[in-house]
Amino acid sequence: MYQSPVPLIVIRSATHSLIEVNGQILGECLPGSHVAMPAGDTGDYYISSTPLEGAGWPTTRKLSLKQGAALPPKGDNVELCSWPGGVYEVCFCAASPAAPLADFPRQLDQLSFSCGRTRRTLTLYYEGGLRLLMEDENKSSCISLGPGDYGTLALYTAGGRQFAAVITHEGSVSHLLMLDINAEAVLEISAAAVFLEQDCIAAIDDLGTVMGHQRRRKFIYSAGEFSAVRPETGFFTREYVFPKNNGLLVRAFAEAVREGFREEALSYLTEDLKREFHFDEIRHFLGNFQSCRPPLSDKSGALLGLITSEGSRVSSARLYEFKFENGLISDIAEV
Secondary structure (H helix, E strand, C coil), X not given: CCCCCCCEEEEEECCCEEEEECCEEEEEECCCCCXXXXXXXXXXXXXXXXXXXXXXXXXXXXXXXXXXXEECCCCCCEEEEEECCCEEEEEECCCCCCCCCCCCCEEEEEEEEEECCEEEEEEEEECCCEEEEEECCCCEEEEEEECCCXXXXXXXXXXXXXEEEEEEEECCEXXXXXXXXXXXXXXXXXXXXXXXXXXXXEEEEECCCCCCCEEEEEEEEECCEEEECCCEEECCCCCCCCCCCHHHHHHHHHHHHXXXXXXXXXXXXXXXXXXXXXXXXXXXXXXXXCEEECCCCCCCCCEEEEEEEEECCEEEEEEEEEEEECCEEEEEEEC
16 A cells, blocks of 8 residues: 655645645645645644635635544535545535526416316416416415526326426426426425426436436326335436446446446456455445545556545545456455
């Protein structure tokens, strides 16, 4: 295992920033890059990040080392990850977005349909948030849908009954509100994407893997209500493509093991390695982890850090080395 002769502080920033440590300029840091400096076994380091592009304010956080170990920094916009060999990685997260400017009310969509003997009109509009106006011939009402950017209205038929589907979008999240003929909510779900399919409502979320796995939840109308069926995992709005290089291969393998995708995980191994170890043995060997990525200094694709959370914005990494044969993993060792 590589061991730094002295502790090493590596600093990353989600935005293009100027980095200073204890009042001394260390350099500019771009997203995806880093700056680094040696440190003593014990001491306090006041690290400042000043955005050079976009909105945001200068931020200073204190990192303390005590006998070669880092103490958790305070603050909700900085993360610390301890790597093997005495390397401490500090990451400044993206600044909170500025408050939006005042916006004029505007209509987003409108839907008119027969509801029994009357005509009902739904109007989705924005006025300090998303709102839904429901108008019948003799009455009207308005409900607040909360924050959002835009939305659509549609009729949906299931089990011989008619429903009004209100789909709104807030950033990368979609929300579905399904209303029955009495304007009562019968289904409310949120996901990365929501689809009104002929036989069900489908909600799809990304699992955050390098291969782009997705989880699909289906809601089927039966016996007077929408019921969820067992979630599925796969590739529903994208295609699976075998990892094109070693770096992607080891990440895909580790994430498949973590998620319990046995067949996929074993497909990344040579036949000899598959015969030598059972899948459960591999899971035990890699242990629990929340995320994985290579150390910043590695460009070979043969090293991968398995990162485990140790509390709020503090984590540690275990380092593994991989060997390859004919585009597959032939050996794994913890370093």
